[in-house]
Amino acid sequence: MLLDLVFVMGAYLFGSVSSAVVTCRLMGLPDPRSQGSGNPGATNVLRTGTRSAAAITLLGDVLKGLAPVVLADWAGVGAPVLGAVAAAAVVGHMYPVFFGFKGGKGVATTLGVLLGLSWVLGALWGVTWLVVAALTRYSSLSALVATGLTPLYSYWLVKTPALVATTLVIAVLVIWRHRSNISNLLHGRESRIGQRL
Secondary structure, three states: HHHHHHHHHHHHHHHHOOOOHHHHHOOOOOOOOHHHOOOOOHHHHHHHHHHHHHHHHHHHHHHHHHHHHHHHHOOOOOOOHHHHHHHHHHHHHHHHHHHHHOOOOOOHHHHHHHHHOHHHHHHHHHHHHHHHHHOOOOOHHHHHHHHHHHHHHHHHHHHHHOHHOOOHHHHHHHHHHHHHHHHHHHHOOOOOOOOOO
């Protein structure tokens, strides 16, 4: 029980480290929370910083989700705990204790979590994101569609009730964090991929 708690809390704390803020500070770029959309994520870093900074941010955010899940799985925790670890990593990114509980929208960290649970599940998420992005050029819409379909993918592939429930919880959280993007999409105000703000 204690080890399970360590994994869950460790995932949350690891998720709370903002890749965007750390990367921009190290590269001498403006704080992404004060630029563009104000979101500390790879898309906003791309719009307001550089491609290399955005790529590092993306990799960091994916690893925040992937590493805790892989470590917990390797340690042999049960499915409910593994699901809790996955959700904790995403919640840490969205509501980081180190940054006043004001974090990103959890998209790349969700991808990392899914890759940790099942590489096929993560690949399906990625393919869905790429297809929607290619058709619409909206990063937010791509994330919403890919994450919204993930519980169905999970039910089809993973079949473990606790992990299917985890993907549903994460999908709800990601959609909730994108509520301003949803409003912008509905009113034609959402920025497209590569568009500087």
